[in-house]
Amino acid sequence: xxxxxxxxxxxxxxxxxxxxxxxxxxxxxxxxxxxxxxxxxxxxxxxxxxxxxxxxxxxxxxxxxxxxxxxxxxxxxxxxxxxxxxxxxxxxxxxxxxxxxxxxxxxxxxxxxxxxxxxxxxxxxxxxxxxxxxxxxxxxxxxxxxxxxxxxxxxxxxxxxxxxxxxxxxxxxxxxxxxxxxxxxxxxxxxxxxxxx
Amino acid sequence: xxxxxxxxxxxxxxxxxxxxxxxxxxxxxxxxxxxxxxxxxxxxxxxxxxxxxxxxxxxxxxxxxxxxxxxxxxxxxxxxxxxxxxxxxxxxxxxxxxxxxxxxxxxxxxxxxxxxxxxxxxxxxxxxxxxxxxxxxxxxxxxxxxxxxxxxxxxxxxxxxxxxxxxxxxxxxxxxxxxxxxxxxxxxxxxxxxxxx
DNA sequence: CGATAACCTGTCTAACCTGTCTAATACTTA
DNA sequence: TAAGTATTAGACAGGTTAGACAGGTTATCG
Numbered sequence: 001x002x003x004x005x006x007x008x009x010x011x012x013x014x015x016x017x018x019x020x021x022x023x024x025x026x027x028x029x030x031x032x033x034x035x036x037x038x039x040x041x042x043x044x045x046x047x048x049x050x051x052x053x054x055x056x057x058x059x060x061x062x063x064x065x066x067x068x069x070x071x072x073x074x075x076x077x078x079x080x081x082x083x084x085x086x087x088x089x090x091x092x093x094x095x096x097x098x099x100x101x102x103x104x105x106x107x108x109x110x111x112x113x114x115x116x117x118x119x120x121x122x123x124x125x126x127x128x129x130x131x132x133x134x135x136x137x138x139x140x141x142x143x144x145x146x147x148x149x150x151x152x153x154x155x156x157x158x159x160x161x162x163x164x165x166x167x168x169x170x171x172x173x174x175x176x177x178x179x180x181x182x183x184x185x186x187x188x189x190x191x192x193x194x195x196x197x
Numbered sequence: 198x199x200x201x202x203x204x205x206x207x208x209x210x211x212x213x214x215x216x217x218x219x220x221x222x223x224x225x226x227x228x229x230x231x232x233x234x235x236x237x238x239x240x241x242x243x244x245x246x247x248x249x250x251x252x253x254x255x256x257x258x259x260x261x262x263x264x265x266x267x268x269x270x271x272x273x274x275x276x277x278x279x280x281x282x283x284x285x286x287x288x289x290x291x292x293x294x295x296x297x298x299x300x301x302x303x304x305x306x307x308x309x310x311x312x313x314x315x316x317x318x319x320x321x322x323x324x325x326x327x328x329x330x331x332x333x334x335x336x337x338x339x340x341x342x343x344x345x346x347x348x349x350x351x352x353x354x355x356x357x358x359x360x361x362x363x364x365x366x367x368x369x370x371x372x373x374x375x376x377x378x379x380x381x382x383x384x385x386x387x388x389x390x391x392x393x394x
Numbered sequence: 395c396g397a398t399a400a401c402c403t404g405t406c407t408a409a410c411c412t413g414t415c416t417a418a419t420a421c422t423t424a
Numbered sequence: 425t426a427a428g429t430a431t432t433a434g435a436c437a438g439g440t441t442a443g444a445c446a447g448g449t450t451a452t453c454g
Contacts, residue, residue: 015412028233101321104300105329190454
């Protein structure tokens with residue numbers, strides 16, 4: 001979990017860092033200190049709690065860190081819904097974009113951890129989406145999983161263009177989940193492990 | 198994400214800071230407070246919104262901080278280029294989005310001051326774009342000028358849905374510039390005034 | 395038109411929070 | 425490891441707050 005320095009916290013809520021230190025000294029804001037010079041470190045959760053407590057608007061960059069959403073970009077509703085069910089079942093937050101406008105909008109508002117992208121859509125160029133994700137600094141670190149029924153050549157091009165992984169259709173749900181789990185670096189709650197509990 | 202103190206806001210609109218505090222207390226102007234003494238902090242967006250609401254001219258320093266870009270959303274390249282030339286000629290920064298994906302992406306990355314929107318596009322629903330702009334808090338204050346060759350009914354619906362103004366095609370360049378100038382609250386450098394200098 | 399009332403704005407006060415500046419030094423990065 | 429950047433505490437100057445009061449503007453009515 002990320003922590004903030006006084007300077008970072010000050011910049012985030014638009015005050016001087018000296019003021020942030022005084023809030024900490026007064027016990028208004030929870031922080032811990034480093035042994036050396038006594039630098040303050042503020043946990044993001046504590047900072048958000050402090051902002052909420054005082055009804056100070058929470059800056060966007062803070063909210064991003066908590067999101068672990070998967071964005072499915074596919075123009076075929078049935079296909080998208082299939083992804084949705086499979087991923088939802090293992091506890092992921094899933095959002096669907098059925099067209100180009102929604103794809104663009106949801107990429108930037110959600111800043112998903114993972115994008116599942118269909119390359120072949122009638123009104124949206126999948127490569128363009130991929131290139132945009134890789135060129136936009138706000139989307140740095142977003143993983144892209146390309147799923148396509150096209151030739152291996154096209155899939156190789158997708159990897160070249162920055163896709164983190166590709167899946168050639170058809171593929172099993174388990175193959176999808178394995179790939180998602182690997183890309184997001186998380187253990188998914190599969191039905192098997194769910195039963196163990 | 199800059200914020201203003203009561204003193205700064207007061208100086209910007211030429212009143213006493215005591216008056217600004219009273220506006221906040223009455224709920225006319227949105228602001229939050231710092232925990233220490235209860236100092237007010239006003240977000241620039243909220244301040245601009247307040248000024249517009251009360252038809253107070255927006256001071257230059259504030260306009261500099263907010264982007265003065267115009268985003269043209271139109272799928273017909275020739276039409277879009279026509280807008281581009283006309284608006285560029287009077288000194289505006291203009292960006293074109295030819296498809297849904299670009300429309301979504303450029304809306305959120307540029308946060309344009311004005312959007313010129315064609316309602317009738319084959320693969321993008323103009324109304325959906327309009328509704329999104331009005332529902333997204335990050336796009337608060339964005340002006341929308343709908344240009345369409347459709348019936349007056351449709352234009353009325355656009356106004357209902359939140360468009361700031363509509364232009365029925367065909368229209369002259371001057372009509373376009375007048376409307377843009379009014380919506381952006383700026384004086385445009387037309388060729389006539391340029392010649393006078 | 396003129397008078398009254400209602401209300402908003404500007405001024406003043408004391409208290410105290412916030413921003414700025416400093417030198418020393420720990421932390422971070424190449 | 426070394427250079428560069430960021431953070432700390434203290435002191436001081438400046439800004440902001442709430443309350444009370446006076447001056448000015450607008451609205452209503454005779």
